[in-house]
Amino acid sequence: MAIINATVAIxxxxxxxxxxxxxxxxxxxxxxxxxxxxxIIGLGYDALDPGLYLDEYCDASYLLPYPSAGNDALLDxxxxxxxxxxxxxxxxxxxAELPGMVxxxxxxxxxxxxxxxxxxxxxxxxxxxxLPELAEIAGINCPQIKAITQAGFLYQCxxxxxxxxxxxxxxxxxxxxxHSADEAADAFRKIAAEWGFPVLVQQMVKGEEYNLTAVxxxxxNLLGPVMMRKMAVTDKGKAWSGxxxxxxxxxxxxxxLARAIRWRGPLEVEVIRDxxxxxxxxxxxxxxxxxxxxxxxxxxxxxxxLLQLANGQTPDAFPASKAGVLFIRYAxxxxxxxxxxxxxxxxxxxxxxxxxxxETEVPGDE
Amino acid sequence: xxxxxxxxxxxxxxxxxxxxxxxxxxxxxxxxxxxxxSGHNFTVNETGLVLLRLLLxxxxxxxxxxxxxxxxxxxxxxxxxxxxxxxxxxxENVRA
Numbered sequence: 014m015a016i017i018n019a020t021v022a023i024x025x026x027x028x029x030x031x032x033x034x035x036x037x038x039x040x041x042x043x044x045x046x047x048x049x050x051x052x053i054i055g056l057g058y059d060a061l062d063p064g065l066y067l068d069e070y071c072d073a074s075y076l077l078p079y080p081s082a083g084n085d086a087l088l089d090x091x092x093x094x095x096x097x098x099x100x101x102x103x104x105x106x107x108x109a110e111l112p113g114m115v116x117x118x119x120x121x122x123x124x125x126x127x128x129x130x131x132x133x134x135x136x137x138x139x140x141x142x143x144l145p146e147l148a149e150i151a152g153i154n155c156p157q158i159k160a161i162t163q164a165g166f167l168y169q170c171x172x173x174x175x176x177x178x179x180x181x182x183x184x185x186x187x188x189x190x191x192h193s194a195d196e197a198a199d200a201f202r203k204i205a206a207e208w209g210f211p212v213l214v215q216q217m218v219k220g221e222e223y224n225l226t227a228v229x230x231x232x233x234n235l236l237g238p239v240m241m242r243k244m245a246v247t248d249k250g251k252a253w254s255g256x257x258x259x260x261x262x263x264x265x266x267x268x269x270l271a272r273a274i275r276w277r278g279p280l281e282v283e284v285i286r287d288x289x290x291x292x293x294x295x296x297x298x299x300x301x302x303x304x305x306x307x308x309x310x311x312x313x314x315x316x317x318x319l320l321q322l323a324n325g326q327t328p329d330a331f332p333a334s335k336a337g338v339l340f341i342r343y344a345x346x347x348x349x350x351x352x353x354x355x356x357x358x359x360x361x362x363x364x365x366x367x368x369x370x371x372e373t374e375v376p377g378d379e
Numbered sequence: 380x381x382x383x384x385x386x387x388x389x390x391x392x393x394x395x396x397x398x399x400x401x402x403x404x405x406x407x408x409x410x411x412x413x414x415x416x417s418g419h420n421f422t423v424n425e426t427g428l429v430l431l432r433l434l435l436x437x438x439x440x441x442x443x444x445x446x447x448x449x450x451x452x453x454x455x456x457x458x459x460x461x462x463x464x465x466x467x468x469x470x471e472n473v474r475a
Contacts, residue, residue, distance in 0.1 A: 223418075242419075336416075337415060
């Protein structure tokens with residue numbers, strides 16, 4: 014295949030162990046591919062996002078303004094970064110930034126960024142509040158779900174056939190398992206404060222969690238599906254360990270979804286196999302999961318395939334996926350010189366060859 | 380009548396997992412067994428390994444018992460009880 018020698022910007026460099034962003038894993042997939050010899054620019058929102066400091070994955074790193082700062086602030090910063098780095102391809106990796114990025118697509122294209130993103134309509138179709146429709150398309154079940162804007166429902170829901178425990182979720186992020194109306198109301202307030210309205214309430218399903226990730230080609234095809242069973246999760250329910258599987262029901266459901274929505278870009282389908290053996294659709298995420306490095310483990314480098322699509326190339330044929338490949342996540346400490354931290358905080362960027370312009374004197378330094 | 384590859388015991392109950400389910404299992408010499416469809420793994424002892432391999436070749440309970448009674452010095456009823464117990468544990472560990 015042709016070697017890709019492009020400069021790629023990747024968002025989502027946050028990596029808190031209980032809920033890491035996918036960006037660092039996407040960068041790792043590309044960096045380890047012999048078919049990628051380009052540069053990687055890490056984009057984060059917080060000066061403590063560890064990916065910003067990892068030279069092995071990012072040649073340079075920049076801070077972006079939070080989405081709440083608005084589109085103009087984002088475009089201004091991307092323009093500055095583009096002038097410095099001449100980025101060819103932009104890979105946004107976080108749910109919350111996708112609607113904005115999709116709206117800004119004409120401006121991003123004009124700036125010279127190539128992307129491979131879903132359309133606004135496709136994003137709307139996979140919204141968490143559309144789950145029942147999507148489950149019907151997929152031919153599987155889904156737990157009862159309701160979008161609410163007032164906590165009163167949480168006190169009356171049992172009269173309407175709901176039963177605790179429930180899951181209270183944000184439209185983009187955040188989920189709490191709650192066992193009483195008071196607990197639910199507390200979770201409702203936290204989610205609303207952090208992620209806004211509506212807040213989603215979902216009937217809790219007990220069972221085993223299975224996930225699929227793949228790339229939709231925008232023509233209705235699902236490319237390179239990789240499936241896994243969660244073997245251990247963090248307190249936030251994120252995979253800490255998993256094993257690749259070959260699950261025909263999950264594959265058929267995901268294929269039907271990609272075909273119906275004509276999904277374009279990366280996606281993750283989350284299901285639970287309940288205690289009766291029925292599959293329940295939990296979520297469809299419009300991005301790679303943080304466990305995407307497993308795709309390299311099973312011989313299907315999905316971030317590389319996405320890069321090829323964004324670059325106007327046809328991805329190589331995928332080898333048969335290998336079941337029984339395990340991942341176990343672990344946490345490491347990155348030692349960061351204060352000058353590098355200063356560079357991110359004060360200038361909003363960091364480069365391997367670019368030492369901070371000023372030396373911060375630390376008491377006790379000789 | 381619809382054909383099924385579920386194994387039938389002489390009494391007519393479905394005793395063993397279906398042959399296609401057994402065939403997909405990854406079984407190692409150490410007794411480590413992995414089901415690629417469910418992602419579950421479990422372990423079997425030496426006797427379990429013999430029985431699991433036998434099940435892949437032979438699905439009739441009476442013939443399985445005959446083979447095992449030739450191989451192991453044990454009472455036939457005891458062997459049958461162990462086989463039924465093993466079959467039940469196997470069905471719990473693999474996805475039909």
